[in-house]
Amino acid sequence: MSAVKYTRDHEWVKVEGNIATVGITDFAVQELGDLVYVELPVIGDEVRAGERLAAVESVKAASDVFAPVSGEVVEANEALDDDAGLLNESPMxxxxxxxxxxxxxxxxxxxxxxxxxxxxxxxxSH
Amino acid sequence: MLELRKTPLYEAHVEAGGRTVDFGGWALPVQYTSILEEHRAVRERAGLFDVSHMGEIHLTGPDAMAFIQHLVTNDCSKMRVHQIVYSPMCYPDGGVVDDILIYRVCENDYWLVVNASNTDKDYDWITRNASGYDVTVRNISPQVAQIAIQGPAAQTILQRNTACDLGSVKFFWCLPEATIAGRECLVSRTGYTGEDGFEIYCKPEDARHIWDTLLESGKGDGLIPAGLGARDSLRFEAALPLYGHEISQDISPLQGNLGFFVKLGKSDFIGREALAAQKQQGLPSRVAGLELTGRGVPREGYPVMAAGQEIGRITSGMFSPTFSKGLAMALISTEHTQVGAELAIDIRGKAVPATVVKTPFYKKAYRKE
Structure with a gap:
């Protein structure tokens, strides 16, 4: 099963086996504008659903990214360290x-x- | 919910896809396409800003100059007709009422250009202190719209639309009877971006025509409309203070690094005694520039630390589009403000290293001749 699921905080999660890949939605990215920095989680950290997993920062403001599911962080997208703009280009x-x-x-x-x-x-948005 | 006030350019912003937000009660665009793009356009080419929300207060009468000297901290006595002076305006305790531009439009006529959200407060303050002076004070903000064209190509674009010789207008001077795109206006070489550029004061009913004409005329030069987001990032890099951040009722102009605009030696003015005392006793805290050397983005309100102790807070901070790094202005204990001091910023509970650096972060040679 690899259907994409969504949270009310505008995260998406894609599941393969027991691994959930997490990001923020195209809608969220559009609302945030140019992203300039991503604070990635530390590999090995235990997160609980609804707790802060990462932070994304636009020119204007910082926003928390919440974990849609509980578990252990096994990978972080280091490409975002070099270029947070990747989030704007390809959020999903x-x-x-x-x-x-x-x-x-x-x-x-x-x-x-x-x-x-x-x-x-x-x-x-109404 | 209160109905937001709209500038005469509101429809133009909506048509251009601007994302409007509530800015001190005004519906204004924070961005049209991208803050970074609009920021770069102003640094490299030109950007057009709607700043119609700014307030204008007209002072006229034989005592106008004496009254202004009483109101503000800078020395305006040497101002010539058509000249502009920047100054803080203080309370008796040295706190700032507002920071303003003073335009001498003719012999005994002055315009005070004030921060939008302070307009009513300033007008009250000014009228309350006017007794004993032969001066008439009027809030003319509703009759005045304002458009700023900023960036290296600003003059070229604007010159195409006016018969006035803009080359003769020096930095912080104005032409009160200019015609731009066939409409009467006041034009000054001023701005809030750290770039060369002009501000155009016109009638609200002429604003749309001037806006559209300039945008069309500057298309080939790369002129684009720019929103509040870029306005803030541009002024921030130039370390231009923003009321409520680097100066406020609680942060004096001396603390806010505006000592150059506080002339203690001129005739008496409101706040003089308190500011003289601050200067004599030394400031407990002042605003300094910080560069983040670790990773992250410094934001307003984040604590600044030295040896594990909080020594102040960030007043403005962001990821600088020009330098691609985290920069901040922070109000911190004076003992830690020397350039090169190694401090830390508490970002979501993590101490990220930062160094005190000189401000402005960005400095461009202004045209002063």
């Missing part, structure tokens, strides 16, 4: 932020699919 793909080895995959059930997320964004 090359601009992924971290990979988490899930401790409780059932947490995914609480997340939205794309249709639900699009609906959520539409309502939120």
């Amino acid at each position: 793909d090359e601009g992924w932020i971290a990979r988490v080895e899930m401790s409780d995959p059932k947490e995914l059930d609480a997340l939205m699919d794309r249709t639900e997320y699009d609906e959520f964004v539409k309502e939120a």
Whole structure:
């Protein structure tokens, strides 16, 4: 199963086996504007769903990225260290932020699919 | 929710895809396409800003000059007609009411250009202190729109649209009876970006025509509209203070590094005694420039540390588009403000190393001749 799931804080998560790849959505990136810095999580850190996983900074402001699922950080996208603009160019793909080895995959059930997320964004921007 | 105030250019911003935000009660664009792009356009070519929210207060009367001298900390006595002076305006305790531009538009007529969000407060302050002076004070902000064209190509573009000889207008001088794009206006060589450029004061009903004409005329030169985001990053790199950040009711102009604009030796003025005492006793804290040497972005409000102790807070900070690194201005204990001092900034609980550096971070040779 590799369907993409979404949070109300505008993170996305893509699951392969027990590994969740996490990023922020195209909508979030558009709202934030030019991204200039990403504070990546430390590999080996234990995160819990809803806690701060990373931070993304635009010219104007810093925003937290929350972990959509609990687990251990097994990889961070170091390409973002050199070029945070990758997030603007490819938020849903090359601009992924971290990979988490899930401790409780059932947490995914609480997340939205794309249709639900699009609906959520539409309502939120009213 | 309060209805946001709209400048005469509001429709133009919406049509151009500008993302408007609530800026001190005004609906203004924070950006059109990208803050970085708009920032670079101003540094390398030119940008057009709607600054119609700024306030204008008109002073006229035989005592206008004497009154201004009483109100502000800088010495305006040598101002010539058409000249402009920048000055803090202080409370008796040395705190700042506002920082303003004073335009001498003719012999006994002055315009004070004030920060948008301070306009009503300034007008009250000015009128309350006017007793005993033969002067008339009027808030003319609703009758005045303002457009800024900033950047190395600003003069070339503007010159195409006016018969006035802009080359003869020196830095911090104005032409009060100019015509731009066929509309009457006041034009000055001033700005808030650290670049050469002009500010155009016109009637609200003429603003759209001037805006559209300049944008069209400057297209080939790379002129683009620029929003509040770029305005802030540009002024920040030039270390131009922003009211409420580097100066405020609680941060005196001496602390805010504006000592050059405080002339204690001129005739008496509001705040003189307090500022003289601050100078004599030494300042407990002042604003210094910081460069982050570790990774991250310094932001307003973050604590600044020396040897594990908090010594102050960041007043403005960002990732500098020109230098591609984290820079900040911070109000910190004076003992730590020497250039080269090794400090740290607390970023989300992590102490990231930073060094005190000279300001401005960015300095361009202004045209002063």
